[in-house]
Amino acid sequence: MGKLTAEAIVERALEIGDAEGLDAVTIRRLATELGVTPMALYWHFKNKEQLLVGMADHLVDGFAAKPADERSWQEQLRDLVEGLIRTLRSYPCAKNVLEQVDQTEVPSFLKVWDQALGLARTAGFSTEESCLISKYLLQSAIAIADAPVHLRPGRTPDEVQEIVRVKRLGLQSLPVDRYPHLVEMAGPMVEGMDPDFYDSFGVDLVLSGIEALARSRA
Template sequence: MGKLTREAVVERALEIGDAEGLQAVTIRRLAQELGVTPMALYWHFKNKEQLVIGMADHLVEGFEITHDGSRAWQEQLRELVGRLIRVLRRHPCAEDVLKEVDKMDVPAFLRVWDTALGLALRARFGPQESCLITRYILQGAIALAGGSTEHFPDRPDEEREERVRLKRVRFQSLPPDAYPTIVRMAEPLSEGGDAELYDAFGVDLLLSGIESMAARLGD
């Protein structure tokens, strides 16, 4: 292969993480996959901790949203959260990667956080409230991006249908006297729902409370 780049290492690490989980990503495994010695990787990442930071930065790299004073802060904050969810969902391992790192070590994530803080301050929240708001919405976006695989199936229709059927049977087999509502809701609970609705509802759930609080500041 040609010259080994930092980007090539990170992209292969994300491919392994997506397919097998973050625990499968090791320097030795990457070296084997890329056809180099482990020492060649140490030029880019001295250990797995630094590698995971690089993976986290790559996940959010290229995500740009400009703070535009001519647009409503509500619109921009919703756009930021929605786009962040879509960017992170491209990699199933994204949630685990971001849980492993100190966000202070991830420049791309810091840029998103900085924009979100600016929007919260523009909504006239105080410094403490703005910090809390941005922590909640960014962690919420990460969780939504890692949503149930039932919502975002990557398996053949037949396999998905069987998984849904088995899940529905498990719900229906619960004691109805102890869990009457779960049993009655077995079908919608097992199907998971439409991915677009899942995202829109999740973003609305995250931000409607913030917008309501901001409206009270103007009373």
């Protein structure tokens, strides 16, 4: 192969993480698959911790946040959250990657975070409130992106379907007098729902709280 690049390494690492989980991502495994020695990878990433940061930076870097414009802060914040969700949804392992790194060390994530902070300040929130709003908002986007469409790494669709069936039956078999709502809603609870509805409702739920709080401060 040609000259080994950091981008080629993290792209292959993300492919393995998506298919088999992050435990399967090792320097030795990557070196073998890329046809190089482990030392060639250490030139770019000294350890797995640095590799995970590189993976996180690459997956978030696919989202190009729009610069501030004349639209309302509400519209810009929605754009930010929905765009981040769409980007992260492309990687089944995205949530696990971002949970295992110090997000302040991920340049592309810092860009998104900075924009969220600026929009919160534009909405009239204090610096402390803006810090919390940006954290809750971005973590919500990561959580929403993780579901409902991803299959567990290393499992076939048939295996996942069987796991879902067993979970649904387990909830439906609970004592209905003690857990009436869990029994009634066992289907959508474990089988998931339309991804578009899942995303739009999740974003509405998060942003409506921020908007209502901003109105109360006006």
